[in-house]
Amino acid sequence: MSNNLADWQFYWDLDGWIILAGMLCAASASLLGTFLVLRRMSMLGDAISHAVLPGLAAAFLITGSRHSTFMFIGAIAVGILTSWLTQWTKKIGKVDEGAAIGVVFTGLFALGLVMIVRAADNVDLDPSCVLYGAIELTPLDRWMIGTWKIPRVIITLGIVLLINLTCVTVFFRSLKITSFDPALADSLGISSQATHYLVAALVAMTAVASFESVGNILVVAMLIIPPATAALLTDRLSRMLILSMLIGITSAILGHLAAISIPRTFGFSSVSTAGMMTTVAGILLITALVAAPRYGLIASVGKRWAWTVRVTTEDIIALLYRREEKGIPGMKSEELIQQLLLPRTSLWFFRSWLTLRGSVVVQNGLWRLTDHGRSLSQDLVRSHRLWENYFSNEVGLANENLHQPAERLEHFTGSEIRKKLHELGSSQEVDPHGKPIPPERNP
């Protein structure tokens, strides 16, 4: 065994099929998972993965064989039953989704356990042996299609993906409307109930087919993580579906590559591919949480931060302008800190920012406006005083209450609004406190 990262080998005939199986499973699951996430039913996949046990037991008891076809049919039947029972419990008992899922799947699992232990005591019907396959074993079981030897799993998952894609395309409109507004759907004559069962049945089929071929944890993860990632990146359903599938497929490819390469560095041969695919999907989700353009951490923090900087710099130059009006040239850093309640540590930032923008020159600790800065602050002070006029004349606020709202609005006021305010104030040239309103910079 080599300890070198560069030494790992990629065999198309093995790893290629494994990656393809992962991609097919990820694509199917992420496609449907989008609807689960939107409908707040994310835990359904996990519930089905536990609840299929009585289906397996029943299939075994009825047919007396452990052939995977019967197991598959039994599991799908119970998968659909799970979602139906959940829906029924939720509706009849007015229990919330999570609790309904919890009651149904634990109950079914226990039932399955009892059935197995009671009736088939000496038969090994452990779900982890019968139903739950491993993605690493994908290339072993092959079927001949023409001259091609194609793994059975690939065919199963390919058919599942095809069914899912067809259903989503055909029922796209119903799925979309019922996911966002079930009441509207019902009023348009689209049955939200029927659509719900369609989604549930497709999820059950996909989940069971994937458990059997690539293991349960991968499908549970792919039903939730890629759609959650896509939800952070876009607001449009069609884009969300495509993104979610792409993210799922990417996780599958990178996951397997990582699983066979990274452990070599630490002296191991490889790790569970399904686990690694899940981990990669998780890393992609975390990346989106941090860096998503609108809903990400950086975006929301950055937006708030940019806004704070803008308002503070505007406050600084407006204050300097008012000082100049009174005939006092410049201001000391100390005074600024006191007047604007600035944190002392942030002063250097605003100083360099404003100097860089060419609005302010600082000499010997004295802040002065440049011509550029003066014309900028002129607009701000003009907005402020026009608003004061407005609040005094039109709203009828008392003089001492004028400053607050005007101080807030001055940062949002453009030249169009100033023009309008100017006309409303019958082109008055002084504010209610008797101070002159500076002229517009570019009349």
Next chain:
Amino acid sequence: MDTSDYILQAIRVITLRDYNTRMVILGTGLLGAASGVIGVFLLLRKRALLGDAISHATLPGVAIAFLLSVWQGGSGKSLPLLLVGAALSGLIGGLAVLMLRQFRRIKEDTALGVVLSLFFGIGLMLLTLIQQIPQGHAAGLEGFIYGKTASMISSDALLIAAATGLVLMITILLYRPLQLLCFDEGFAKSQGWPVVLLDALLMTIVVIVTIVGLQAVGLILMISLLVVPAASSRFWTDQLPRMIPLSAFIATLSCITGATLSAIIPRIPSGAAVVLVAVFCFLISLTFGKVRGVFWLWLREKKLRRSYDREHILRDLYELLELHHEQGVAPTPPTPPESPTPPLTESNSNTNQQLALSTHVSVQTLQQRRQWPYTRLMSVLYRLQLQGLVLLHNLERVRLTASGFKEAERLTLDHRLWELYLMHHADVDPMRVDRSADESEHALGPEITSRLREIIAAEWEGRVPPSPHPITPSGAGINQYGTPQQNISDKEQR
């Protein structure tokens, strides 16, 4: 094993003679109490499946603890170390759920699902690593996740008892803030409670209970104990102070019954037995629960429908009498050869009553008017006869009795009062008031009706005012297009 053996075994179990049975029943019972209590808070916080997420999230912690221990030269199978690893990793999973919820694009269920699958995936990956190191036998670790109830020993029971004590203590000490947190997070925040800290505390308790339980009874039973008893108790009461003990009671009962059953009947895994008993309790609660039970709701609805039906038929009988009188339409073809009918006037209630007693209405006419299925109509008429309000002749004709006439008069009066009120005070079209009055008259209580009488009936002095819209034999009114109105019967048949 024959029947006597079963009985002997049952007696042994019930009298707690076996050390093992004693431990199992004690341990699961206590665990049930703890998870029943904490489950209520989870349910109300809409995080019923948090236990599910946390139990799956323990796996990487177990694996990492094992790996660390082996790396340090140990055997890796030290239980306290594994427990600590599981707890830490479960806690991190719980906190991750809380953090994910801060993003408004990620909903509660998605956060739970993400944590569950991601942590479990990472755990599985680490387990495959463990299988590759010489000392590693992951078998022991699998057993850690799927514990075995039947092999519980006194130290397990002791651990569970400690966890239960802790849960109960925290619940009692922090009852008020936890209650606020569950019912109105915003209000709790405004009252100055550190909501995030409380959530984290709740999470910690769940982690402790889950770890202890996982190790003792296994994954599915643990999830079930956190969800099912709490959901069952919700059907019996709306009040938190009652819900908590009830949920604990249901959980304890399911645990003890389940463990006992599994000890008596061979080849029933105790965890599964407990879950099945709990689900059975859930079904009982869903059906017969005092507050939200489906059976009582159904009964209430049925009772209400019966009273509507009764009122409708009595009013119909009265209105048909009026019609018979005013328009000369015979309510019963052929007209019974009774005394010449005096006019049904508003002044002489006694004469009216005599008229009513002597006038028969055919069941067929009633059926035409209501468009109900025959059985429904007849069952209403039978009940009216039992109450002594009408007399049925040969299942064909029906007439009001004296008390029946009074009741019908009262109901018609109320109905017309509503119609008048809706016309004059709510500006409803006269052609539509019948339907609107139909909707409100049943729903509003006697106080409102008597107030209505004060407002409107002064001018009618307790007599029945004439209907503001024409009455026809086949329907209650004519709509504005002049065609017989079918709405009522449509509505009734629904």
